[in-house]
Amino acid sequence: MTPNPNLHLWIIPLLPFAGAAINGLFGKRFSRQGVAGVALAFCFASFAMALWISAGVLTGSVPLPHPPEFLAIWIRSGGFSVDFSFYLDQLSLVMLLVVTGVGFLIHVYSVGYMWEEGGYYRFFSYLNLFMFFMLTLVLASNYLLMFIGWEGVGLASYLLIGFFFWRDSAAAAGKKAFIVNRIGDFGFLIALFLIIQHFGSLDFATVFDKVQPLTRETAGAGVLTAVALLLMVGACGKSAQIPLYVWLPDAMEGPTPVSALIHAATMVTAGVYMVARSHVIFERAPSALTVVAIIGALTAFFAATIGIAQTDIKKVLAYSTISQLGYMFLACGVAAFSAGIFHLMTHAFFKGLLFLAAGSVIHAVGGEQDMRKMGGLRKKIPVTFWTMATATCAIAGIPGLAGFFSKDEILWRAYQANWIYWLIGVVTAFITSFYMFRLLFMTFFGEYRGALSAEHQHEVPASHGADLDLDAAARTGVSAPHGHGHGGIHESPWIMLAPLIMLAFLSIAGGYVGVPGSLGGHNLFDKFLGPVFRATAPAVNAEHAQTGESPEQQTEGEEPKTGYGTELIFTGISVAAGILGFLLALWLYWARNELPQQIAAAAHGLYSAVVNKYWIDEFYAWIFVKPLVAVSSVVFWRGIDQGVIDATLDGSADRAREVSDNIRHMQSGNLRSYAGWIAVGATAVIAYMVWVGTK
Amino acid sequence: MVPLSYYLVLSAILFACGVTGFLIKRNIITIFMSIELMLNGVNLSFVAFAAKWHQLSGHVFVFFVMVVAAAEAAVGLAIIIALFRTRETLNIDQVNLLKL
Numbered sequence: 071m072t073p074n075p076n077l078h079l080w081i082i083p084l085l086p087f088a089g090a091a092i093n094g095l096f097g098k099r100f101s102r103q104g105v106a107g108v109a110l111a112f113c114f115a116s117f118a119m120a121l122w123i124s125a126g127v128l129t130g131s132v133p134l135p136h137p138p139e140f141l142a143i144w145i146r147s148g149g150f151s152v153d154f155s156f157y158l159d160q161l162s163l164v165m166l167l168v169v170t171g172v173g174f175l176i177h178v179y180s181v182g183y184m185w186e187e188g189g190y191y192r193f194f195s196y197l198n199l200f201m202f203f204m205l206t207l208v209l210a211s212n213y214l215l216m217f218i219g220w221e222g223v224g225l226a227s228y229l230l231i232g233f234f235f236w237r238d239s240a241a242a243a244g245k246k247a248f249i250v251n252r253i254g255d256f257g258f259l260i261a262l263f264l265i266i267q268h269f270g271s272l273d274f275a276t277v278f279d280k281v282q283p284l285t286r287e288t289a290g291a292g293v294l295t296a297v298a299l300l301l302m303v304g305a306c307g308k309s310a311q312i313p314l315y316v317w318l319p320d321a322m323e324g325p326t327p328v329s330a331l332i333h334a335a336t337m338v339t340a341g342v343y344m345v346a347r348s349h350v351i352f353e354r355a356p357s358a359l360t361v362v363a364i365i366g367a368l369t370a371f372f373a374a375t376i377g378i379a380q381t382d383i384k385k386v387l388a389y390s391t392i393s394q395l396g397y398m399f400l401a402c403g404v405a406a407f408s409a410g411i412f413h414l415m416t417h418a419f420f421k422g423l424l425f426l427a428a429g430s431v432i433h434a435v436g437g438e439q440d441m442r443k444m445g446g447l448r449k450k451i452p453v454t455f456w457t458m459a460t461a462t463c464a465i466a467g468i469p470g471l472a473g474f475f476s477k478d479e480i481l482w483r484a485y486q487a488n489w490i491y492w493l494i495g496v497v498t499a500f501i502t503s504f505y506m507f508r509l510l511f512m513t514f515f516g517e518y519r520g521a522l523s524a525e526h527q528h529e530v531p532a533s534h535g536a537d538l539d540l541d542a543a544a545r546t547g548v549s550a551p552h553g554h555g556h557g558g559i560h561e562s563p564w565i566m567l568a569p570l571i572m573l574a575f576l577s578i579a580g581g582y583v584g585v586p587g588s589l590g591g592h593n594l595f596d597k598f599l600g601p602v603f604r605a606t607a608p609a610v611n612a613e614h615a616q617t618g619e620s621p622e623q624q625t626e627g628e629e630p631k632t633g634y635g636t637e638l639i640f641t642g643i644s645v646a647a648g649i650l651g652f653l654l655a656l657w658l659y660w661a662r663n664e665l666p667q668q669i670a671a672a673a674h675g676l677y678s679a680v681v682n683k684y685w686i687d688e689f690y691a692w693i694f695v696k697p698l699v700a701v702s703s704v705v706f707w708r709g710i711d712q713g714v715i716d717a718t719l720d721g722s723a724d725r726a727r728e729v730s731d732n733i734r735h736m737q738s739g740n741l742r743s744y745a746g747w748i749a750v751g752a753t754a755v756i757a758y759m760v761w762v763g764t765k
Numbered sequence: 766m767v768p769l770s771y772y773l774v775l776s777a778i779l780f781a782c783g784v785t786g787f788l789i790k791r792n793i794i795t796i797f798m799s800i801e802l803m804l805n806g807v808n809l810s811f812v813a814f815a816a817k818w819h820q821l822s823g824h825v826f827v828f829f830v831m832v833v834a835a836a837e838a839a840v841g842l843a844i845i846i847a848l849f850r851t852r853e854t855l856n857i858d859q860v861n862l863l864k865l
Contacts, residue, residue: 742788745787746788749784
């Protein structure tokens, strides 16, 4: 085989695009099976191709980083050029596998979940479109192509949040997500302009080559700091970090598989990917890195506290997602990019699973999302319960599961940078464990508190999955619960349960690729990503060695050969935090489940602050939205639009009509008056000529 | 030898008669004939100039005008007949609408 085989990377994003086009254009005429078949086939083809490439990577026939594969010229203007070209290295390969793998599982789940909904083909068309843009984002070899994917996933997100567009709240949530993302995109665009201005290119390789020799901007802030901070603004919008996180909880208006795919597993992690991709720039801008770390730590903590008091099952998970994304940014902020990507991957597994399981719960209880009206579901939907419990343990950091390894890695790195980050991280881990087990206990334990009514709300896919003649049902030989009407609590069909089980398996096994040295592993994940992050680290980092550890690990080096003892102690502390959260939730929501009300009553002010999400939405509405609406309606709408533009246009139209009104009487239809006008005209012409001739 | 101005004056009188008839007459056939009168008034000045300057183009123009006038008469009379069939009148003041 040639050293660098042509992988035809462009096919990977284009496959889902073909699926989106087929379903979007002709899907209306297909049966539901047809729509699902097209969507799944194209999505799986992408996944299979990603698997094939990773097999090549593992066997060594595809050396990484793979050189950019040129597809077509896009912009050629003077010395500046942008191409459609795709790039694959270890980082994009990990993202590629996560996006296609988790994406495919969620596609499978959606087949069952959306079965009863209108607009089936529309849903799958959007879902495939999302995959196309996300894969473009991940595989792009320059910032502009990445930006296309970046905007495209925003579009797909908007379309899918507003999928139930007849609900005002869904339409408003879609708009909110789009507009808040625009603020972030504005920062991203300015960053791109700065990069063009200073480095003359948007190509990753070119830009990073030019940045490489630059020294760290330790004294003061230069162009690299500016670029890094602006990129971070973009990441804040897309990845829902303070202060732009407000759109994500509202985005739960979308169908649950969308929340799992876009707003937990893939799209929201694009910001983390972008920061990790631009690590060459960030590493040379320490003050920007500090900002990233602080934003990440604060978001992690802040969102976790809001999660405590939410009663909507999906809102809890939404705030949990924001909080976990904060962890990833914290990792990036302390230059532990591979730890951040590791957590991104495990988070995709367990948070995708949590959302899908929550969807299964919502489905089981007939569209109810309020956890206060659930309870006691453990026996009734056992598969959902066990998979969800697995994911909860994973996110809570119970040893042995995926979340434990990745979170522990981040906390350890954070401690090496600054113990305050670590402290916030551990406290957040405790809160995370608490609210997740609270969710689990409220949903699955105790007595059933809801009155399941026959009236179904909007988002209720009923259990007709058994009618599906699909492989999942056939293979397992278990028919989905079926035929007991919409009234009872019922387990979801197997087409929905199979992805849950797959993801539960990944939530358990996914962490073992990154077992740290202190636990007897080799941290394979970090080694795998090493060539991306380590080779480009800035040369000088003497002043960075503030933790007293060996200098080489400051640049994401090898795990220290000594000091496992310390690391183990910290691992112990974070595990203790997770278990403490579990015990507290056990005590409050299982053993003494009348206590939460009393506590809430006792700490009324604090409780209402948390329940109302610290009034951040109201604050934004008051500070930004209201003045903007006021200025827009008075100055721009009434003043400029109606006063100037409309007045000019309407005025000229009115004058024209008045003049026409007066002169239209000439057009009488009377032949002799026409003849008269001809005579008058001819006389005038002749008179003029005579006058000119005799002058 | 009759001076040129005589021809031209006659031509102007003929043309003026045509214009006047065109403007004041109501019957479409009369208006049609007035147009012919105008054309021939012009023709007269053409041939007068041609004779005066010994140039052939004036004659040629007159033949052109005659051909056009003949064609116009054919088409115009056909229109008048069609008009009369539908309106049953030749009074031009009553024919002021495009639709029936």
